[in-house]
Amino acid sequence: DMIIRTENAAKSYTTGTVTTHALRGVTLGIPPGSFTCIVGPSGHGKSTLMHLIGGLDRPSEGSVFLDGCEISTLDNSNMAKLRAQKIGFVFQFFNLLQSLTAAENVEIAMMLAGIPEKEQASRALKLLALVGLAEKADAKPSQLSGGQQQRVAIARALANDPAILLMDEPTGNLDSAAEGEILAILRSLHAVGKTIVIVTHNDEIAKTAENIIRVMDGRVLS
Ligand code: ADP
Numbered sequence: 274d275m276i277i278r279t280e281n282a283a284k285s286y287t288t289g290t291v292t293t294h295a296l297r298g299v300t301l302g303i304p305p306g307s308f309t310c311i312v313g314p315s316g317h318g319k320s321t322l323m324h325l326i327g328g329l330d331r332p333s334e335g336s337v338f339l340d341g342c343e344i345s346t347l348d349n350s351n352m353a354k355l356r357a358q359k360i361g362f363v364f365q366f367f368n369l370l371q372s373l374t375a376a377e378n379v380e381i382a383m384m385l386a387g388i389p390e391k392e393q394a395s396r397a398l399k400l401l402a403l404v405g406l407a408e409k410a411d412a413k414p415s416q417l418s419g420g421q422q423q424r425v426a427i428a429r430a431l432a433n434d435p436a437i438l439l440m441d442e443p444t445g446n447l448d449s450a451a452e453g454e455i456l457a458i459l460r461s462l463h464a465v466g467k468t469i470v471i472v473t474h475n476d477e478i479a480k481t482a483e484n485i486i487r488v489m490d491g492r493v494l495s
Pocket residue numbers: 315316319320321442
């Protein structure tokens with residue numbers, strides 16, 4: 274009853290005649306509701322592992338299971354559907370749409386998830402309030418600090434009420450004050466039962482984690 278599971282998941286990239294073994298056969302399980310950090314040196318396979326467990330990419334070998342469903346064998350459209358139901362993503366560089374307000378950035382994720390239009394605005398405001406940004410609902414990303422933009426990105430990731438939040442270096446581009454705010458939000462999401470999985474170099478976040486997955490040279494150290 275792990276919410277995320279991999280069995281001997283391997284991933285190679287071939288560019289021309291060069292093959293990189295980014296992951297060399299990883300078996301792991303992440304319990305529902307846990308706070309898990311994926312740590313390890315740069316270039317050792319952390320982002321690749323995150324892309325596999327998030328259904329953003331498929332393993333070259335082995336299997337990936339999300340909530341009991343083997344995602345590695347789904348076609349693109351079913352993989353996208355499952356991903357949208359189960360997972361919210363947060364990335365290092367926020368990836369907000371610059372021409373839209375904070376609220377609209379959250380609403381657009383709801384549109385994609387099929388949340389009824391009449392519920393979108395009020396739900397977006399609730400999520401922005403949850404990350405402490407109710408008063409910035411009408412601001413454009415360029416009018417927000419990096420930490421505020423990342424909080425909008427977290428609100429957007431929560432648009433579809435996913436069971437799992439997957440984050441790749443969410444504080445990698447933030448100062449320590451903003452980092453603290455993000456960490457407080459992550460703790461509160463963990464407290465309400467979200468499964469949180471974070472690729473991070475941040476020691477404060479890693480200290481909060483219940484599980485640490487150490488990635489080294491494409492393998493997971495126990
Ligand atoms: P980080 O060390 O912060 O995880 P990387 O530079 O290793 O950043 O990777 C960031 C992303 O860039 C990866 O998830 C992958 O999609 C892409 N990437 C990394 N290395 C290569 C490469 N050699 N060729 C093509 N894309 C790459």
